Amino acid sequence: MFASKRKRKEALENILYTVPxxxxxxxxxxxxxxxSGYYSLTEWNGIAKEPTFIGLQNFKTIFSESMEFRKALIFTGKYTLVFVILSNVIAIAxxxxxTKKxxxxxxxxxVFFIPYIMSMTIVGFIWKFIFTQGFSRLFEMTDWGVWNYxxxxxxxxxxxxxxxxxxxQSLGFYIVLYIAGLQAVPKDVLEAATVDGASGRKRFFHVTLPLLGPSITTCIFMSxxxxxxxxxxxxxxxxxxxxxxxxxxxxxxxxxxFQSNHYGLGSAESIIYFLFVLIITQVVLKIFSSREVES
Structure with missing residues (x-):
């Protein structure tokens, strides 16, 4: 009897904590x-009282006429590739x-982590000043052409x-994750590799790096x-x-x-991009998770 009352109380507490x-x-x-899914099937400027239902016309417009969306997709793909590679390679290094003492x-x-806790907007304005005012000042001081680009x-x-x-901006976060992963590598495994005659380079690429599998998967997914x-x-x-x-x-x-007031078209673009991101992230996560298991 008391056990059933306790279970009911725990169930009620779980509901009360979960519902909010x-x-x-x-x-x-x-x-x-x-x-957003509903508005993607309509034409609406955000001001009219009721949106006009147009079916899949917004999606047809995106795939057949919207060059801006394609260009944005290409830019985002290039940016993602560069960002993921550079942030993870530099962070591991x-x-x-x-981890050295x-x-x-x-x-x-x-020092490396401070930029990560700063607002991205503030970081953007800081670097905008550096690219314009700071680099021009360096060009005046050094006369190096690279600062005048x-x-x-x-x-x-x-x-x-x-x-x-x-x-x-984001490098410090991935450095922290990789440091945690490196500190979790068993010392006895590294010592055994050293006894077997493995050089520092071989120990890193054949022992440490494979054991960093969970950290690499996390950082790749996050980046x-x-x-x-x-x-x-x-x-x-x-x-x-x-x-x-x-x-x-x-x-x-x-x-x-929000600028062109094409809420229906913008909603359709967001739905398409959601599906694109969902597929890409799941494929990448599956690939790296499988390699992690093999390691």
Whole structure:
């Protein structure tokens, strides 16, 4: 009898603790997603009282006429590839260096982590000042041509500028994850490899790196999702310029819906991009998870 009362009490507590979070998540995520799915089938400017139902016309327009969405998709794909590779390779290299024992190791770790806790918008404005005012000042001091390039005005350089700032801002987070993974590598395994005559390079690539499988999977997944939803740093740095060269898909959806007042078309773009991101992330996660198991 007492056991059944305790179970009912625990079940009631679980419901009471769960219901508020379910309501909040539904209000902030699930309900807007369902409404976006509905608006993607309509033509609406956000002002009219009732949207006009047009079926799949928005999706037809995106696939047949919307060059801007395709360009934004290509840019986001390139940015994601560069961001994921650079952020993870550099983070692993720095994590290995920062697991060594030296006097200011904790200070250096903190220095790398500080940009991550800063707002992306603030980081964007800081680097915008550096690219414009800071680099021109360095050119006056050194007369080196590299400082005189139009880093935000040239379409090719603007892409690398945005990628550089994105990697710089998020690097500290991935370094922390890789440091945790490196510290979890069993010491006896490394010692056994040393006894077997493995050099430092071989120990890293054949022992340490495979054992970093869980950390690599986590960091790849996190960097992939962060790159695919890049928005605020581009808005602060280039606003999609020059000439639309740095428009990400998230920024394109924002422009279509909230600046051009094409809420139906913007909702359709968001649905398509959601499916694209869902497929890409699941495929990548499955690939790296399988390699992690093999390791």
């Amino acid at each position: 979070s379910v309501i909040l998540v539904s209000l902030m995520l699930y309900i807007p997603f369902i409404m 720095l994590a290995v260096a920062l 030296f006097r200011l190791v904790n200070v250096v770790r903190g 139009s880093w935000l005005g040239d379409p090719k350089l603007a892409f690398y500028s945005v990628a550089l700032v994105g990697v710089w 992939l999702t962060n790159a695919l939803k890049v928005f605020d740093i581009i808005l602060a740095l280039t606003k999609g310029g020059p000439g639309g060269a740095t428009y990400s898909v998230a920024l394109q959806i924002y422009k279509e819906a």
